[in-house]
Amino acid sequence: MKLIFIHSQLRMRHLLSNVALCFPVLFLMKASMRSTSFLPILCTCFSFALHQVTEAQVNKSPYQFTEIFRIGDESAGDTILFRSHLHSQISVNSNGQLFVGGGWRESPIMSFSDRGDFAGYLGAVGAGPGEFRNSTSVIIGLEDSIYVFDRELNRLVVFDPKTLQYVYSRTTVNAESNFSSPSELLGVTKKGYLYKFDTPYRPSGNEWGIEPDDPRTSVINFIDWQDVKVQHPMAELPATERLIKTQESSITVMLRPFGRSPFFVFKNGVLYAGWNDTINISIISDMGEQIQIIKAEHEAQSVTRKELESIVASNHMEENHQVILQSELIPETKPAYDAMVVDDHGHIWIRKYPDTGAELALWMIIGSDNKLVGEMELPSNLLLKTIQGGRAYASVESEIYGPYIVVYSISSK
Numbered sequence: 001m002k003l004i005f006i007h008s009q010l011r012m013r014h015l016l017s018n019v020a021l022c023f024p025v026l027f028l029m030k031a032s033m034r035s036t037s038f039l040p041i042l043c044t045c046f047s048f049a050l051h052q053v054t055e056a057q058v059n060k061s062p063y064q065f066t067e068i069f070r071i072g073d074e075s076a077g078d079t080i081l082f083r084s085h086l087h088s089q090i091s092v093n094s095n096g097q098l099f100v101g102g103g104w105r106e107s108p109i110m111s112f113s114d115r116g117d118f119a120g121y122l123g124a125v126g127a128g129p130g131e132f133r134n135s136t137s138v139i140i141g142l143e144d145s146i147y148v149f150d151r152e153l154n155r156l157v158v159f160d161p162k163t164l165q166y167v168y169s170r171t172t173v174n175a176e177s178n179f180s181s182p183s184e185l186l187g188v189t190k191k192g193y194l195y196k197f198d199t200p201y202r203p204s205g206n207e208w209g210i211e212p213d214d215p216r217t218s219v220i221n222f223i224d225w226q227d228v229k230v231q232h233p234m235a236e237l238p239a240t241e242r243l244i245k246t247q248e249s250s251i252t253v254m255l256r257p258f259g260r261s262p263f264f265v266f267k268n269g270v271l272y273a274g275w276n277d278t279i280n281i282s283i284i285s286d287m288g289e290q291i292q293i294i295k296a297e298h299e300a301q302s303v304t305r306k307e308l309e310s311i312v313a314s315n316h317m318e319e320n321h322q323v324i325l326q327s328e329l330i331p332e333t334k335p336a337y338d339a340m341v342v343d344d345h346g347h348i349w350i351r352k353y354p355d356t357g358a359e360l361a362l363w364m365i366i367g368s369d370n371k372l373v374g375e376m377e378l379p380s381n382l383l384l385k386t387i388q389g390g391r392a393y394a395s396v397e398s399e400i401y402g403p404y405i406v407v408y409s410i411s412s413k
Contacts, residue, residue, distance in 0.1 A: 071112060095144070141188030361380045381398070
């Protein structure tokens, strides 16, 4: 069956829009099995629940995607509901079992078989043993153990890979001088944990306060099993750009439209780190040594006033509307990309920053030899999350029904 790209007269929400769907999980109907081929070069259409379609050209790629199943597609009668599209995480163990979490208040973790059947819950909402309030990071670690990092509680919760039962939890380490706590767990190795630390946002009158214009950074550190930092930072990049408004002892942190961000992926035992002003990604060993730099040409695209207005409106920022629009810190150009995934072969999949309101976004596939493996256009409301074991796992946000998951098998042409 040929691939059909969706495209409704209803305009797809821009990726930066992240309105959470705060509905409980009702019950799960088995995700329907489909076989939809992803055939590069062919002009065809693919409906994600919206029925108005338009044809789109898929660029050359060495891969073919075939849809295996969906989870949470309400238009197909599936009643499981996910809260987050942009910040959701999909982790996969060695048996192809899925664990879905991430995003604000996304708990408990939901588990699915390699066929998309519901397999159980991990943990519960709360602050007791085996509970968490915010499943910031969901990581498959040693021997398929599941690690859930809760940024709100500053705690790591570990579950058994076979029974999915709670095993233990531990308070995560603070950075040196207690300047900040971890903001994300990137990976677990035989040495310990790979954490990201961000400069905190605090009013200038606070003991650890930072002036609004002072630089903020995102730092990647390895922390051993005894909660000791084992080496100098593996990577350090500027933190995500924000707009900050201070009033006496309070501080308001706002989205900076088209602001730049750091991207970190720990895959195949190495760290991939890039700042999305350009396509320039460092590959770093687990010893903190830079192995390689991956680069690709990028022509910066200008930001229009109409696009800026659209971003502010779509993120429901009426209260700070004028503060944002009048800020001199809004970039004149768009970032180079807004998503990065690494597959088992070390190929880096980068989504070039899409035009505001565009139905399609271009994904570049760059090999470890720094050569372009291929390109493909995907709907802007589809975001690849994980590529592993010959499968691609994506989150799709329907304008009507909210986010759901699509899983594809990957084969070479």
